[in-house]
Amino acid sequence: MAELIERLSLSPTGQVPASGTEFTAIDVKTTGLHTGRALEVAAIRFRGDGTFLGDFATVVAADANRRNPHRISAAELADAPALGDILSRFFELCRGAVVVAHDLASVEGLLSEIGQLGVRLPPLPGISLKDTARAVLPLPNYRLATIARAFGIDDFPGYLAEPAARACAQAMIALVGTHGLRLAQPVRFPDLPRYTAGAAALRRSAAGAEKGWMAEAVDRVSAGDGGPVAQAYLDLLAEAVGDQFLTDEEVSALAGLAAGAGMPVAEVRRVHAGFVAELRRVAEADGVVTSTEYRELRQVAEALGVLELAVDLKITANGHKPTRVLVLGATADADQLRARVLSEGLQLAKNLTGSVTHLVYDSGVRESEPRLSRALELGAHVARLDEAPVLLGFEPKPQAGIQTPRVAQAAPGKLTGGRALIGVGLVLMVLTVAAMFGGAGLGPGIVLAVFAVGALVGGWYLDETKRAAAGLTG
Numbered sequence: 001m002a003e004l005i006e007r008l009s010l011s012p013t014g015q016v017p018a019s020g021t022e023f024t025a026i027d028v029k030t031t032g033l034h035t036g037r038a039l040e041v042a043a044i045r046f047r048g049d050g051t052f053l054g055d056f057a058t059v060v061a062a063d064a065n066r067r068n069p070h071r072i073s074a075a076e077l078a079d080a081p082a083l084g085d086i087l088s089r090f091f092e093l094c095r096g097a098v099v100v101a102h103d104l105a106s107v108e109g110l111l112s113e114i115g116q117l118g119v120r121l122p123p124l125p126g127i128s129l130k131d132t133a134r135a136v137l138p139l140p141n142y143r144l145a146t147i148a149r150a151f152g153i154d155d156f157p158g159y160l161a162e163p164a165a166r167a168c169a170q171a172m173i174a175l176v177g178t179h180g181l182r183l184a185q186p187v188r189f190p191d192l193p194r195y196t197a198g199a200a201a202l203r204r205s206a207a208g209a210e211k212g213w214m215a216e217a218v219d220r221v222s223a224g225d226g227g228p229v230a231q232a233y234l235d236l237l238a239e240a241v242g243d244q245f246l247t248d249e250e251v252s253a254l255a256g257l258a259a260g261a262g263m264p265v266a267e268v269r270r271v272h273a274g275f276v277a278e279l280r281r282v283a284e285a286d287g288v289v290t291s292t293e294y295r296e297l298r299q300v301a302e303a304l305g306v307l308e309l310a311v312d313l314k315i316t317a318n319g320h321k322p323t324r325v326l327v328l329g330a331t332a333d334a335d336q337l338r339a340r341v342l343s344e345g346l347q348l349a350k351n352l353t354g355s356v357t358h359l360v361y362d363s364g365v366r367e368s369e370p371r372l373s374r375a376l377e378l379g380a381h382v383a384r385l386d387e388a389p390v391l392l393g394f395e396p397k398p399q400a401g402i403q404t405p406r407v408a409q410a411a412p413g414k415l416t417g418g419r420a421l422i423g424v425g426l427v428l429m430v431l432t433v434a435a436m437f438g439g440a441g442l443g444p445g446i447v448l449a450v451f452a453v454g455a456l457v458g459g460w461y462l463d464e465t466k467r468a469a470a471g472l473t474g
Contacts, residue, residue: 004111005104005126010175011135014182019048021176021187023127024097025169027161028106029070033232033261035109037062038083039072040204042161043093044169048176052169056089057162058201069236069253070159076202084117085198096189099126100172102144102164105228122190129168136179137339141223143235145242147171149219149348150339152330158239160204179332214279214296215242220342221278224271229261234271246303272304280310285345286322291315321357324349325392326380328371329362333385344394356380360388 010018025044030036042057061082064074101107104126111121130142137150145158148167151174156163175181218238224231236257240250258268279300283293294315301310324347327338337360341348349356352371359375362385375382381391389395 003123004108004115004121005099006123007104008098008125008127008187009184010127010132010181011184012180012182014184016183016186017048018176018181018183021048021183022046022053022097023048023100023169023172024094025100025165025172026094026107026110027101027165027168028110029068029072029159029161030106030109031062031066031068031257031260033229033236033257033263035105038110038113039068039070039077040161041083041086041090041110042165043090044162044165045093045097046169046173048173050173050177054093055162055166056086056093056201057165057203058086059204060086067249067253067256069240069250069257072204076204080202081199083113086201087114087119087193088195088197089201091192091195094124095192098187099124100129100168101126102129102147102168104128119193121192124190125187127172129171132175132181133171136175136181137335138343139339140220140343140345141238143219143238144168144171145215145239146219146342149216149350150342151335152327152338152350155215155350158242162203174335178330178335212296213290213292214300216347217279217282217293218242219348220282220345221275224274226267226271229263230267230271233258233261233263233268234275237271237275241300246300248303251303269305273306273309276301276304276306276309280313282345283313286347287316288320288322289313289316290322321355322347323358323392324356325358325360325388326350326352326356326371326375327360327362327385327388328365328369329385331362331364331385334362337385337388340389340394341392344392346392352378354378358383358388358392360385360391 023046025046027042028038029040030038038060039062040057040059042055044055045053047053059072059076059080061080062077064077099107107124107126111124115121129144129147133139133147133150134142137147139146139150144164144167145156148156148171151171153167153170153174156167158164218241221238224234226234233254237254240246240254255268276297279297283289283297294313297313298307298310301307325341326349327334327341338348352359352375356375356378358381359371360383361369361372365372372382383391390397
């Protein structure tokens with residue numbers, strides 16, 4: 001099969017600035033896991049500098065009797081336009097733009113389905129957000145919600161195509177603007193077919209996302225180790241539980257998708273067990289299991305048929321709040337810290353509340369920012385970005401180094417005076433012995449001996465005094 005996407009890359013070493021390039025972020029909800037028929041399509045056109053240029057979203061007509069995990073109702077599927085009727089607006093937004101998607105496989109599936117309608121399409125230039133983010137940020141997983149959290153993007157309902165496409169666009173804007181990624185070479189844009197306007201779009205309402213502990217925990221769960229189908233199933237599972245609860249209908253829809261993709265029952269159970277085990281690891285990592293964590297984790301474990309993995313979970317009430325970090329700032333360093341907080345298994349806050357234990361701010365945040373003083377009032381630690389790694393325990397605290405005593409260099413005369421006096425004493429001792437054996441008499445010998453001993457003792461005293469003084473000043 002001919003390539004449907006010409007894969008491009010963004011990197012810090014690219015030769016072509018991407019701030020003036022136009023992109024179109026696409027999200028597709030389908031009937032399958034890795035591939036399937038389109039149920040909903042959203043396209044958001046924007047420029048690399050952050051300017052939004054247009055958008056389009058619609059449910060696509062499909063079998064209304066088939067369950068799906070995207071909460072698209074049978075009535076919506078029955079009233080939606082056919083895929084062929086939305087091509088005019090879709091191609092309009094893609095013409096002269098680089099296609100961006102969290103996973104380009106979903107766009108390739110959509111383009112393949114369009115090709116089955118008899119439309120001949122040239123390869124479209126495209127960029128994978130997942131692959132690009134993986135090269136920039138160290139994250140526990142690279143699901144769209146996790147990438148968005150690392151960039152400080154507002155929560156969104158991932159089961160809706162339009163908010164997901166917008167989050168994808170915002171993440172790409174951050175990569176181009178904040179992180180300075182560039183294209184390897186100039187982009188060649190193909191000609192796309194032109195169609196007259198078709199049926200009206202059926203846009204689903206973007207209800208506010210209810211994000212609690214479970215959504216945050218899912219963002220900190222490590223990526224699975226299965227193949228593309230198992231990974232797609234895990235991504236949908238994570239999206240489904242992100243609203244705190246997993247309904248029987250969602251479990252049934254996921255099971256149907258898994259069966260349709262050829263996943264054995266044992267493989268599905270393995271994914272469920274690994275997912276719940278990771279959720280439990282995240283819950284217990286900070287030494288505190290709250291009643292909310294306990295309730296939500298057990299509910300998900302029971303819904304997935306692996307309650308035995310959470311049956312011995314206990315609420316711990318030790319009076320300590322779990323570490324919860326709020327990072328203020330829109331710099332690349334702030335993004336890196338948010339990513340590290342997630343990778344280290346800590347809670348990453350979006351807003352300042354009483355549950356926040358640490359507030360970190362970058363150089364772009366003014367000292368007069370009200371949230372800094374408010375965080376102190378709430379009892380949180382407030383620190384600059386460069387202080388955070390040590391404060392959060394990511395790096396060891398610099399030890400007050402044990403300094404090696406330095407011998408201060410005194411004036412040459414002071415350093416050698418004691419030694420010279422010792423030398424004089426030694427000479428006098430030699431003269432004393434010679435005089436005694438030469439018949440000079442006892443009296444002169446005693447006098448010379450006294451002077452010799454005095455010179456030796458005095459020289460030794462001066463030399464040691466200077467050494468001690470030099471050591472103290474070192």
